[in-house]
Amino acid sequence: MKKLSLCFLIGFLCLSNTVFAQETLEIDYPTIKEYVTTHPTEFQELMQRFQANDSLLTRQDYATVYYGYSFTSAYQGSMNxxxxxxxxTKAKKYEEAYSAAQEHLKSNPVSLxxxxxxxxxxxxxxxxxNETRGYAKQYAALLTTISLSGDGKSEETAIKVICVADEYQLMYIFFRVGKLKSQALINNCDLMEFESSEYFPGTQLYFDISRSLDYTSELFNKK
Structure with missing residues (x-):
């Protein structure tokens, strides 16, 4: 349960090796928010295409799906x-756990x-x-898309995630980080320090968690 199966892992790591040569995606939250809030039907159709594993989706489509989800009423930041x-899962009730995860996915389809x-x-x-391969394809597509949102080397170029849990998926599955040494909140970023990484040239990674922080702030301001 702690590692991806061998075949998927090999395929995924081959994919990750090509990412660093690609251009960084520009993630503009105001533009994405405007699209989601003013074109809800179109956004929902895009989300449905993602869930159906439409092969015609572009990298920008995946970015709109992932970051756009954080501007929907279903979004709960890092609180879910x-x-x-x-x-x-801990009780080894795997069939029930599988059903529970599928139920959660209905309201949070972009959860890594x-x-x-x-x-x-x-x-x-x-x-x-076909079902399990579908989950794998969605996972890999989102993970690689998120990795293109920044190089993670500074606050200014931090990798943008919409919840803290996604940081760990990037670190341990994508970058193959070794032992985590420390975690610190610096302005809108989580700074992760670790001993080593197979696929990141350094021992520090910055993650922009501004969407999660904004959600939490808005939530408490409503009370």
Whole structure:
């Protein structure tokens, strides 16, 4: 349960090796927010195409899906911990855990955490291969898209994520980070310091968590 299956891992790491030569995606939150709030039908159609694994989606489409989700009413920032899923997994009630993860995915279709575990559990439980491959494709597409939002070397070029849990997916699955030494909040960024990384040239990574911080601030201001 802690690692991706060998075949998927090899394929994914081959994909990750090509990412660093690609151009960084420009993620403009105001523009994305305007699109989501003024064109909700079009955004929902784009989300449905993502969920259906439409092969014609572009990298910018994936970026709009992922970051745009944070401007929908379903978004909960970093507050959704999927505790029932993890409790079921810990109790080795894997069928129930799989169903719980699928239910959560209905309201949070861009959760890297859920997609990762659905692929893992689906493979272990020998679920329909098309279904599990679908989760793997969505996971890999989002992960590589997020990695293109910045190089992670400074606050100004931090990798943009919409929840803290996604930082760990980037660190441990994409960059293959070794032991995490410390974590610090610097303005709108999480600064992660670690011993080593197989796919990142350094021992520090900056993640822009401004969307999650803004959501939390707005939530408390409503009270």
């Amino acid at each position: 911990t999927f505790s029932d899923f993890f409790e079921l 955490q859920l997609l990762y575990h659905l692929y893992e559990l689906g493979s272990m439980l020998q679920k329909d291969s």
